[in-house]
Amino acid sequence: MKLFEKFGKKSENSENKQENKKNEKWTRMYKQALRAIGAVAMALALHMSNADFAHGGGAETGVVSGFKNAPTEEQAQQMEDLASQGDIELYGVGADGKTRRYNGVDIGSGHKAEINNGTHVGSGHKLENADANIKDTGNKVRPLSGSYTIKNGPKTLTNK
Amino acid sequence: MGSKQQLKNIIDNSNLSTEDKKIWDNFLQVATEIQIGMVYDFLKDSPEELEFMTNNLKEKIEAAFQKDQAKMDEILEREKEHLKNLE
Numbered sequence: 001m002k003l004f005e006k007f008g009k010k011s012e013n014s015e016n017k018q019e020n021k022k023n024e025k026w027t028r029m030y031k032q033a034l035r036a037i038g039a040v041a042m043a044l045a046l047h048m049s050n051a052d053f054a055h056g057g058g059a060e061t062g063v064v065s066g067f068k069n070a071p072t073e074e075q076a077q078q079m080e081d082l083a084s085q086g087d088i089e090l091y092g093v094g095a096d097g098k099t100r101r102y103n104g105v106d107i108g109s110g111h112k113a114e115i116n117n118g119t120h121v122g123s124g125h126k127l128e129n130a131d132a133n134i135k136d137t138g139n140k141v142r143p144l145s146g147s148y149t150i151k152n153g154p155k156t157l158t159n160k
Numbered sequence: 161m162g163s164k165q166q167l168k169n170i171i172d173n174s175n176l177s178t179e180d181k182k183i184w185d186n187f188l189q190v191a192t193e194i195q196i197g198m199v200y201d202f203l204k205d206s207p208e209e210l211e212f213m214t215n216n217l218k219e220k221i222e223a224a225f226q227k228d229q230a231k232m233d234e235i236l237e238r239e240k241e242h243l244k245n246l247e
Binding site for chain 1: 186187190191194195196198199201202203205206209213216217220221222223224225239243247
């Protein structure tokens with residue numbers, strides 16, 4: 001909806017000064033909201049850059065942000081423990097909401113990569129297509145990028 | 161009901177994709193009460209702008225994550241154009 005369809009046509013006419021004030025208020029509020037979004041986006045991006053795996057408590061669903069560097073053995077073990085407690089699905093929701101690369105393969109928005117019970121993402125293993133399970137024979141957790149939502153996991157992964 | 165829950169209700173009841181709703185969940189997890197209030201105060205009366213704001217959020221996260229200033233400048237420029245088009 002056009003701004004001035006919402007609050008009336010802009011006019012220099014004094015009768016419409018009130019509408020113009022409303023319009024100005026609407027624009028100001030929109031700008032404030034967009035600035036707030038910008039600040040939070042920066043915080044989220046920083047969060048993603050510095051993220052590490054760590055257990056959170058209890059929730060059935062949770063969010064883990066990607067991290068740049070390979071996780072430590074301890075973090076890999078945490079992931080393995082998590083996987084052993086039940087199926088975990090990592091949805092490839094990139095920070096752009098569209099695609100996220102895993103081992104050089106695009107994971108499209110809405111596609112999923114699964115870590116099944118007892119398995120984990122193996123370093124150097126390749127996801128053949130967006131819907132394929134990540135087959136693991138390795139014992140390292142592959143660094144992920146982007147923001148992933150864990151569904152059906154018994155624990156929440158949060159960032160330290 | 162606080163702004164956080166009210167904003168969540170707007171998002172949950174919207175036509176956004178599941179993935180986009182998750183991104184807003186991330187937003188709600190890290191945003192301050194004031195930031196949430198600013199977004200809610202606007203969206204409660206202009207829910208039709210949710211889609212633009214969602215794309216704006218996603219693009220800003222990506223640009224910030226990539227430390228891509230040119231991309232961020234481009235996003236801000238598009239914001240200005242969007243507002244201008246609404247006038």
